[in-house]
Amino acid sequence: MNTTESSSLYDNLEKMDIISLLVKINDEDKKVASAVEQQIKAIEALVEEIVPRMKKGGRLFYIGAGTSGRLGILDASECPPTYGVPHDWVVGIIAGGDTAIRKAVENAEDDPNQAWLDIQKFGINKEDTVIGIAASGTTPYVIGGVKAAKTAGLLTGCITCNSGSPLAKEVEFPIEVVVGPEFVTGSTRMKSGTAQKLVLNMISTTTMIKLGRVKGNKMVDMQLSNKKLVQRGTRMIMEATGVDENEAKDLLLKFGSVRTGVEAFFNKSTPGL
Structure with a gap:
């Protein structure tokens, strides 16, 4: 059996x-x-x-x-x-x-x-x-x-x-x-x-x-399908960049993900990139 x-x-x-x-x-x-x-x-x-x-x-x-x-x-x-x-x-x-x-x-x-x-x-x-x-x-x-x-x-x-x-x-x-x-x-x-x-x-x-879908220990490519996830993504960007909550949320919503928001911030902040 x-x-x-x-x-x-x-x-x-x-x-x-x-x-x-x-x-x-x-x-x-x-x-x-x-x-x-x-x-x-x-x-x-x-x-x-x-x-x-x-x-x-x-x-x-x-x-x-x-x-x-x-x-x-x-x-x-x-x-x-x-x-x-x-x-x-x-x-x-x-x-x-x-x-x-x-x-x-x-x-x-x-x-x-x-x-x-x-x-x-x-x-x-x-x-x-x-x-x-x-x-x-x-x-x-x-x-x-x-x-x-x-x-x-x-x-x-x-x-x-x-x-x-x-x-x-x-x-x-x-x-x-x-x-x-x-x-x-x-x-x-x-x-x-x-x-x-x-x-x-x-x-x-x-x-x-x-496959590269996590950075550090964060879900940097997660879908922003509700307020909780938008808040989570905002915190991730704040931690990664040091910007305040409003700027972090703007980056998140403009670029659609934590990964692209952080990349956009550092590319803009670094001359020649």
């Missing part, structure tokens, strides 16, 4: 009081970071391959079903506002299409051919990377997708929570974060989902940093 389907370490959950349930869920969650830590070298190996491909115009695709698919979409959708990159740099695809983001689509994950069809809608670039996300490592939609991608010459990786899964065997760079039985047996939206989210954070953040 797969670890993700093995029986919970706890029983008679319905008889526990609320504080006991919360403490025990938290106890299980504490195991996740340690499990991810054991896979850092595997994550590094995959990111080392992704970065040069994206520098050549490749894109990063996440494919998954259910919770795994939603986590991929979440990570992908945060890249444009956070790093100011085009929406097609990182793409999340879920079995069953956009409807499945909110509602389960019956049998969508059981078609081994659909993921590759979904990826092809974006066109194929030989520098693209496809990462299959499946806690069980047995989802036909995901396995079929990475298998077809690898056959087409794309880079393939996966994030799963079982060792030696069929999915891991089909990719070049498997990441297997084994977090143990779920608190509610088989509910992989819990520890497995948390582990997948942590790994996705690591992959996308590290990739974007190495």
